[in-house]
Amino acid sequence: MSMPKTSTIGYPRIGEMREWKKALEQFWKGNLSESELQTELKKLRLINLKKQQDKGIDLIPVGDFSFYDHVLDTSFMFGLIPERFKDENKSSLQTYFDIARGNKDAVASEMTKWFNTNYHYIVPEIQPEDEPFLDENRLLTYFKEAEQLGIKSKPVLLGPITFLKLAKGYEQKEFPAILRKLLPLYVQVLQELEREGADWVQVDEPILSTSLSEEDLSYFKEVYQAFDKELSSLKVILQTYFESIENYKEIVNLPVAGIGLDFVHDEDANLHSLKEYGFPENKLLAAGIVNGRNIWKSDLQAALEKLNIISSIVDKKNILIQPSCSLLHVPVTVETEKELEPHLKDALAFADQKIEEISILSEGLHKGEEIIKERLSLQAQSLDRLMNSDSRNKHNVQKEVEFWKGVEPNRDHPYETRQKKQQAYFKLPLLPTTTIGSLPQTSEIRQARLKWRRNEWSDEEYQHFINSSMEEWIDRQEEIGLDVLIHGEFERNDMVEFFGEKLDGFAFTRYAWVQSYGSRCVKPPVIYGDVALNSPMTVNEIAFAQSLTDKPVKGMLTGPITILNWSFVREDISKYDVTKQIALALQKEIKALEENNVHMIQVDEPALREGLPLKPYKQQEYLNEAVYAFKLATSKVKDKTQIHTHMCYSEFGEIMDTINQLDADVISIEAARSHGELVSDFEKTSYRKEIGLGVYDIHSPRVPSVEEIEKSIWRALKVLNPRQFWVNPDCGLKTRGVHETTEALLNMVEAANRVRERINEDIYVKGE
Ligand code: GLN
Ligand code: ZN
Numbered sequence: 001m002s003m004p005k006t007s008t009i010g011y012p013r014i015g016e017m018r019e020w021k022k023a024l025e026q027f028w029k030g031n032l033s034e035s036e037l038q039t040e041l042k043k044l045r046l047i048n049l050k051k052q053q054d055k056g057i058d059l060i061p062v063g064d065f066s067f068y069d070h071v072l073d074t075s076f077m078f079g080l081i082p083e084r085f086k087d088e089n090k091s092s093l094q095t096y097f098d099i100a101r102g103n104k105d106a107v108a109s110e111m112t113k114w115f116n117t118n119y120h121y122i123v124p125e126i127q128p129e130d131e132p133f134l135d136e137n138r139l140l141t142y143f144k145e146a147e148q149l150g151i152k153s154k155p156v157l158l159g160p161i162t163f164l165k166l167a168k169g170y171e172q173k174e175f176p177a178i179l180r181k182l183l184p185l186y187v188q189v190l191q192e193l194e195r196e197g198a199d200w201v202q203v204d205e206p207i208l209s210t211s212l213s214e215e216d217l218s219y220f221k222e223v224y225q226a227f228d229k230e231l232s233s234l235k236v237i238l239q240t241y242f243e244s245i246e247n248y249k250e251i252v253n254l255p256v257a258g259i260g261l262d263f264v265h266d267e268d269a270n271l272h273s274l275k276e277y278g279f280p281e282n283k284l285l286a287a288g289i290v291n292g293r294n295i296w297k298s299d300l301q302a303a304l305e306k307l308n309i310i311s312s313i314v315d316k317k318n319i320l321i322q323p324s325c326s327l328l329h330v331p332v333t334v335e336t337e338k339e340l341e342p343h344l345k346d347a348l349a350f351a352d353q354k355i356e357e358i359s360i361l362s363e364g365l366h367k368g369e370e371i372i373k374e375r376l377s378l379q380a381q382s383l384d385r386l387m388n389s390d391s392r393n394k395h396n397v398q399k400e401v402e403f404w405k406g407v408e409p410n411r412d413h414p415y416e417t418r419q420k421k422q423q424a425y426f427k428l429p430l431l432p433t434t435t436i437g438s439l440p441q442t443s444e445i446r447q448a449r450l451k452w453r454r455n456e457w458s459d460e461e462y463q464h465f466i467n468s469s470m471e472e473w474i475d476r477q478e479e480i481g482l483d484v485l486i487h488g489e490f491e492r493n494d495m496v497e498f499f500g501e502k503l504d505g506f507a508f509t510r511y512a513w514v515q516s517y518g519s520r521c522v523k524p525p526v527i528y529g530d531v532a533l534n535s536p537m538t539v540n541e542i543a544f545a546q547s548l549t550d551k552p553v554k555g556m557l558t559g560p561i562t563i564l565n566w567s568f569v570r571e572d573i574s575k576y577d578v579t580k581q582i583a584l585a586l587q588k589e590i591k592a593l594e595e596n597n598v599h600m601i602q603v604d605e606p607a608l609r610e611g612l613p614l615k616p617y618k619q620q621e622y623l624n625e626a627v628y629a630f631k632l633a634t635s636k637v638k639d640k641t642q643i644h645t646h647m648c649y650s651e652f653g654e655i656m657d658t659i660n661q662l663d664a665d666v667i668s669i670e671a672a673r674s675h676g677e678l679v680s681d682f683e684k685t686s687y688r689k690e691i692g693l694g695v696y697d698i699h700s701p702r703v704p705s706v707e708e709i710e711k712s713i714w715r716a717l718k719v720l721n722p723r724q725f726w727v728n729p730d731c732g733l734k735t736r737g738v739h740e741t742t743e744a745l746l747n748m749v750e751a752a753n754r755v756r757e758r759i760n761e762d763i764y765v766k767g768e
Helices: 019-029 034-054 070-077 092-101 138-147 160-166 172-196 214-230 248-252 269-277 300-311 351-367 369-387 395-404 415-426 443-453 459-480 497-502 539-547 560-565 575-595 616-634 653-661 677-684 706-717 738-766
Strands: 111-113 120-122 154-158 200-204 235-239 258-262 284-290 319-323 503-507 514-517 520-522 526-533 553-558 600-604 642-647 666-669 690-693
Touching: 019 034, 034 138, 034 351, 070 092, 070 120, 070 154, 070 160, 138 154, 138 172, 154 172, 160 172, 160 214, 172 214, 214 235, 214 248, 235 284, 248 269, 258 269, 258 319, 269 300, 284 300, 284 351, 300 319, 300 351, 300 369, 319 351, 351 369, 395 526, 395 575, 415 642, 443 459, 459 539, 459 738, 497 503, 497 526, 497 553, 503 575, 526 575, 539 553, 539 575, 553 575, 560 575, 560 616, 575 600, 575 616, 600 616, 616 653, 653 677, 677 706, 706 738
Parallel strands: 154 200, 200 235, 235 258, 258 284, 284 319, 553 600, 600 642, 642 666, 666 690
Antiparallel strands: 111 120, 503 526, 514 520
16 A cells, blocks of 8 residues: 555635535524535535545545534544533534533533634533543544545544643543543544544644643553554554644654654744654654645745655655644635735635645655746745735835834833723723623624625715614613723624724735634735734724713724734744734824724734743743733823723633733623633732623623623622722624623623622621
């Protein structure tokens, strides 16, 4: 049997036109039956396989597809279903979606970001007393399905150690016992695949790209020795990605048939290890040579040179060329983009184009550079054209960035001084109620935007529509009784794309969607040139909303590090310089808002945490740059202007210092899904500025009761002073319906009122 030469680690699920999302949402709405959904998604899976087959990939993955999330698939496969979702009257697919989305009786499982990406997985809930079992070997089904196309696929499975490390609900000391319960089940899955005739299987252990302890390494030995012992013909590729591995020697010597390494990120750390320690003979090296995280064409010449270095150490026949990680993190194809500037479009490569690059590189490696010479030079020309374009090089922007480097951007006065002035200006009650920025993006709003984009509506008609949506919702927010209002972000499709469209240096695509969580996809802008602000981006809407009410309206901007992390970024200058360019554009926007009587401005940084490098030694630099950029954007305002920020995730403790250094006057963070864990982070520190811990989960359509919200407020007040606490939902409301949003906010305001009353009584009783 000849060895495979090319492979992919995973392929986008969503389809060229987001068919996946549409099918799922139709099913959730009740417009598709379960079997119709199955048929739709199977069609999509086969298309995805076929494309990879046509482009000449030898080893095509299955099991990378999912109905929601591959981590949830793993929990589900092993029967790890939280007690609150067990319901015999429901189909297993319904239960699966309930865990992800919650239902009327139960809150969804927590969701969090997948390593340093903007993909969210459903956090497995595992209790030490759980008895996992193999519920259904879905890989077997997918493997057989691929055989219909004559494909002998490579089933992909999330490895047991990463899976358990991402789970919650047990203590560290219980880890080995749980692992030992799972191990035989993994073996069973693999043996069944072996019996079915699979040759290769990919076991993903991205946790290897973080820093691991000796003890962790011993588990790797235990698990992979067990696989080796129990399998006879099935060959395991232990796959790592996102960054380099620290324990190179130990890992490459594990008894597996192949090792998958990222040769793109981390300044070639894996390549250095390879050079220094070599690579075991007769083992397959799955070499991640094409960047699976960005959208640029590869410098094929450089990639081929790298492959040549690798092949001076590893026998060519043992090299499997592939992307650096699953292509889940890039859009499907450049082909559908008809409106991009040619010099930009020509420099792009999405999943399908990256797969082509893999094939080309394989030819180059095996048949010699001569054969692909023409392609190499064409590709180099494409990249050069963009490199030398005017849009990429704006000298005044570059000069401004240089000017600021080394200057520490601080507010005029410390927080305490500002707070007094702000309180005197806004006169907010105890436990002010507010929301995070966006309001329901109804189909009416999406339709309106579409009409405008298609030129069926003039700018005036569209603006009129946006204004009346704001009027409607300013009224509604006043009726609900919120203290700080928002304009609702109706004019925005997405919190990053919106800014991208207005700033110089950004391009936006038509169909370049990437899955973010569940059926929700985002379309990251492309930062291809120097970033600059032409004219104000948000002043019209926010000043209009403020003119409709006496209550404060919070201005809404997306912060520099989030814009960076949620964009596809040029790679010819440091990403931190790009961040500074964005920050300077925002600084000007904030000035303009202030001049237009907007004195409460929220600068969202929900992506701050996810950009954190996986390796501890790189983290501080990143955090310093994130803080610097935030302050560069926000510090040039008056004392009375209240700067808010918002972040949505729950692992907060470790970056508490950073949060503090941002020096925002008010911060709101997601807390509801982490079931009180966050609150305990605040027990350990003394955070003094104002803060809103989300009091209910907005990722699910369920309306929380007054009592429930009241409880979470009280829980927070155990560790936070009522004078610093704000009451708000976890995140923006754009994905929610009008009715459920109104109900939930009414309950939230009522809960805040009840708590205020009790606090006032307490204060009265204590005679304060
Ligand atoms: N202001 C944004 C909104 O409400 C924040 C979204 C986010 O944090 N992801 O939609
Ligand atoms: Zn959020």
